[in-house]
Amino acid sequence: MNKSDLIDAMAEDAGITKAAAKKALESFLGNIEKSLKGGDRVSLVGFGSWSVSKRAAREGRNPQTGKTIQIAAKNVVKFKAGSDLSDAVN
Known part of the structure; x- marks a missing residue:
């Protein structure tokens, strides 16, 4: 959908x-x-909740060249399904 x-x-x-x-x-x-x-944090009882989490800076690798690169820190949105939603899809 x-x-x-x-x-x-x-x-x-x-x-x-x-x-x-x-x-x-x-x-x-x-x-x-x-x-x-x-x-x-946004929470809808039974449906789920959204929150923001900080992801630390880290080293990664370019898959094409194998070179080490720096990946910047950033905020990421997380969603955790509530019990009613989890039960509905299972």
Whole structure:
């Protein structure tokens, strides 16, 4: 399922227009992004939680040449599925 499929499904399930569903989805995603940028954790009980973790700088290798390269430190987003979501897919 891609974003447009999700918008279509949301509109049908909620009985709203596709434009309203798109606006709601973009608001949802934007607010999650804003919270994560601010260093907060986003948790939806039963569904899952998003958090930001820091990945340290490290050495890596270029697979084509075998040369050692430096990989910069960065923040990564992690998602942990909640119990209801895990049970639903198993």
